[in-house]
Amino acid sequence: xxxxxxxxxxxxxxxxxxxxxxxxxxxxxxxxxxxxxxxxxxxxxxxxxxxxxxxxxxxxxxxxxxxxxxxxxxxxxxxxxxxxxxxxxxxxxxxxxxxxxxxxxxxxxxxxxxxxxxxxxxxxxxxxxxxxxxxxxxxxxxxxxxxxxxxxxxxxxxxxxxxxxxxxxxxxxxxxxxxxxxxxxxxxxxxxxxxxxxxxxxxxxxxxxxxxxxxxxxxxxxxxxxxxxxxxxxxxxxxxxxxxxxxx
Amino acid sequence: xxxxxxxxxxxxxxxxxxxxxxxxxxxxxxxxxxxxxxxxxxxxxxxxxxxxxxxxxxxxxxxxxxxxxxxxxxxxxxxxxxxxxxxxxxxxxxxxxxxxxxxxxxxxxxxxxxxxxxxxxxxxxxxxxxxxxxxxxxxxxxxxxxxxxxxxxxxxxxxxxxxxxxxxxxxxxxxxxxxxxxxxxxxxxxxxxxxxxxxxxxxxxxxxxxxxxxxxxxxxxxxxxxxxxxxxxxxxxxxxxxxxxxxxxxxxxxxxxxxxxxxxxxxxxxxxxxxxxxxxxxxxxxxxxxxxxxxxxxxxxxxxxxxxxx
Amino acid sequence: xxxxxxxxxxxxxxxxxxxxxxxxxxxxxxxxxxxxxxxxxxxxxxxxxxxxxxxxxxxxxxxxxxxxxxxxxxxxxxxxxxxxxxxxxxxxxxxxxxxxxxxxxxxxxxxxxxxxxxxxxxxxxxxxxxxxxxxxxxxxxxxxxxxxxxxxxxxxxxxxxxxxxxxxxxxxxxxxxxxxxxxxxxxxxxxxxxxxxxxxxxxxxxxxxxxxxxxxxxxxxxxxxxxxxxxxxxxxxxxxxxxxxxxxxxxxxxxxxxxxxxxxxxxxxxxxxxxxxxxxxxxx
Numbered sequence: 001x002x003x004x005x006x007x008x009x010x011x012x013x014x015x016x017x018x019x020x021x022x023x024x025x026x027x028x029x030x031x032x033x034x035x036x037x038x039x040x041x042x043x044x045x046x047x048x049x050x051x052x053x054x055x056x057x058x059x060x061x062x063x064x065x066x067x068x069x070x071x072x073x074x075x076x077x078x079x080x081x082x083x084x085x086x087x088x089x090x091x092x093x094x095x096x097x098x099x100x101x102x103x104x105x106x107x108x109x110x111x112x113x114x115x116x117x118x119x120x121x122x123x124x125x126x127x128x129x130x131x132x133x134x135x136x137x138x139x140x141x142x143x144x145x146x147x148x149x150x151x152x153x154x155x156x157x158x159x160x161x162x163x164x165x166x167x168x169x170x171x172x173x174x175x176x177x178x179x180x181x182x183x184x185x186x187x188x189x190x191x192x193x194x195x196x197x198x199x200x201x202x203x204x205x206x207x208x209x210x211x212x213x214x215x216x217x218x219x220x221x222x223x224x225x226x227x228x229x230x231x232x233x234x235x236x237x238x239x240x241x242x243x244x245x246x247x248x
Numbered sequence: 249x250x251x252x253x254x255x256x257x258x259x260x261x262x263x264x265x266x267x268x269x270x271x272x273x274x275x276x277x278x279x280x281x282x283x284x285x286x287x288x289x290x291x292x293x294x295x296x297x298x299x300x301x302x303x304x305x306x307x308x309x310x311x312x313x314x315x316x317x318x319x320x321x322x323x324x325x326x327x328x329x330x331x332x333x334x335x336x337x338x339x340x341x342x343x344x345x346x347x348x349x350x351x352x353x354x355x356x357x358x359x360x361x362x363x364x365x366x367x368x369x370x371x372x373x374x375x376x377x378x379x380x381x382x383x384x385x386x387x388x389x390x391x392x393x394x395x396x397x398x399x400x401x402x403x404x405x406x407x408x409x410x411x412x413x414x415x416x417x418x419x420x421x422x423x424x425x426x427x428x429x430x431x432x433x434x435x436x437x438x439x440x441x442x443x444x445x446x447x448x449x450x451x452x453x454x455x456x457x458x459x460x461x462x463x464x465x466x467x468x469x470x471x472x473x474x475x476x477x478x479x480x481x482x483x484x485x486x487x488x489x490x491x492x493x494x495x496x497x498x499x500x501x502x503x504x505x506x507x508x509x510x511x512x513x514x515x516x517x518x519x520x521x522x523x524x525x526x527x528x529x530x531x532x533x534x535x536x537x538x539x540x541x542x543x544x545x546x547x548x549x550x551x552x553x554x555x556x557x558x
Numbered sequence: 559x560x561x562x563x564x565x566x567x568x569x570x571x572x573x574x575x576x577x578x579x580x581x582x583x584x585x586x587x588x589x590x591x592x593x594x595x596x597x598x599x600x601x602x603x604x605x606x607x608x609x610x611x612x613x614x615x616x617x618x619x620x621x622x623x624x625x626x627x628x629x630x631x632x633x634x635x636x637x638x639x640x641x642x643x644x645x646x647x648x649x650x651x652x653x654x655x656x657x658x659x660x661x662x663x664x665x666x667x668x669x670x671x672x673x674x675x676x677x678x679x680x681x682x683x684x685x686x687x688x689x690x691x692x693x694x695x696x697x698x699x700x701x702x703x704x705x706x707x708x709x710x711x712x713x714x715x716x717x718x719x720x721x722x723x724x725x726x727x728x729x730x731x732x733x734x735x736x737x738x739x740x741x742x743x744x745x746x747x748x749x750x751x752x753x754x755x756x757x758x759x760x761x762x763x764x765x766x767x768x769x770x771x772x773x774x775x776x777x778x779x780x781x782x783x784x785x786x787x788x789x790x791x792x793x794x795x796x797x798x799x800x801x802x803x804x805x806x807x808x809x810x811x812x813x814x815x816x817x818x819x820x821x822x823x824x825x826x827x828x829x830x831x832x833x834x835x836x837x838x839x840x841x842x
Contacts, residue, residue: 093433101430111451113422116425300648354652524668534653542650
């Protein structure tokens, strides 16, 4: 069973074809990296897969279930997680409160009106475990907007992990980070549970090719190359697209 | 802990007030409680869920008109009338919520205003039913079939106080619940909440209806307080007052808006005694608060105490 | 037959007034993301100032100029002096403009009193025009003409001039526009002032038809909102066709069911919200 499948996925906006009949299948536990220059359609692909944008054509399946018509929160409940290229956090909430919300989202208590959140210790246990496990425990009481940019990118990853997703879409997690921060984040991603399927959009070629098992190259909304990492590393078409785009 | 003691002290003061205040002052305090409740209801959707509404008076007014019309023209039965008022407010907010929540930001502001204005227009135009611009007088104080009547100042005050404390407690429970915390998350980043598995529309809708019912309650209380209802209760001026009460007091804090409500009622009372230009003053308050104190009184207090906001 | 013709004419002329207001509202929102609730004030203030000016000078043209100039001055002060100081957040900005709506409305009441007043028509338009068996007041045709001209001018400005191109660029992405040398700051003030001028113009030419009175600012603001909800916020086409639609509906509503007139505009608004929340021509 494939974890994620996409068939003839297209998205057209006005005269612009952001996605042109993209098709791919990702196996469970696979690490897939998506490369491509700006405007290639990578983030659009993620937006369509998570349901924030509706495709003009095509089908999306999650664990062989057709999710094309499902709202974003339903896909999330089926195990789809996401980080964003532009940090999408809760500016005024503390790190702890943010993680609590993330944990609550997949918990039965999430719509409870009549009892305080404090009455559900399992939320706090899980949140603490996440904070400890990803070295954010010391910053638990800091409002998100006071965190450094690197810490915010870390928090973004932790929030995505909180609901124990089965498929994770990471959109340029190292964007704007210093080399040290980049290494830290790459290390984080490498430590994610092995059974989680990961799709990674990444501009930093070193990070990308280090984490990848399989690589897809996107250009103008089309897949131009697909294959195992070592093959793609040597593919001339990919090099051509990336001529001049060398990191950081 | 400090907050708990402060609240207990405040409640004690409120309970003892009829013993020290003149009947005029007690009447004013009653009015302050009613509008504090109105402001807190708006705060649930504005301060906690981040939904800006310029038409919150719709539910206030619907409650008031329902109670007023039933009490004067049908049957003066407190439980029936009050209950009907709440039901009417609930139905109105349920209906309006379906339309309004398809929008966000500026659109939401416009739509909520337009919807409330439609109700205002009906109240204004439907003279034979509502009395039009002249309003509907003669609404008696509730007789709840209890051993004491609510007609007198102190008795009515305690009635309002009980409702106020009950609903404030309910709000306190709701904002500390997982539901309430989710509302805050939606305010901070709805997109993030969606991809975390939250059906954000459902949260917003429930909050919207809850806010409408509480606004309706305060409208019910107000028509009993005044003995009178007019289209003004549905007007943009009332909606705007609720809005500035929330912002002045501190949006997103539980009691800030109650404070804001009390301050505005007090100011209106004092200023209207000396000049007819209360609306100009209200407008200036708007400009000054948005420019210099967007976090309101509570925000100011918290900054002084060194607490982070939110 | 005559009834329908007259009502249609009235509806269209009213629609043109609504277009003037909605266009300004849309422009301001499109560029600056500000929902200008004081737009109703601009309408009413323009009319009141023109009223006083006509009383003083007897010239409609001078009165119109005075009205527009006053409102433009107010708009510039609002935008440059106050709105700029706020963070780019929709609610605080809307609230500030709302404060102005209250202030101007109340001060107008204090200055010009509570009795409804009408502006006198310019003498040349005191006539009627004969079209077949129908007789139309020429002033209404004048209003339609002004509306149409403004519409065409705005369209040309938007699509065919450099100014329009700069405007579209700034609406699209203000930072990039700034980087290419477009003075977004001046453009913002200009757009705000221009929107205010359109509203004032609406109030002035609408004055002889609708009069001006306390509460007119709220009423026209509400209608302008319905127009942009139906037509789409940020769209010139939406303002024009939305204005026509709402103008006709409101007019027929008042003529046919005077007690429930608001329903006739409520219904299409609700339908649009249910079916196409971003409006007929809206983006987003």
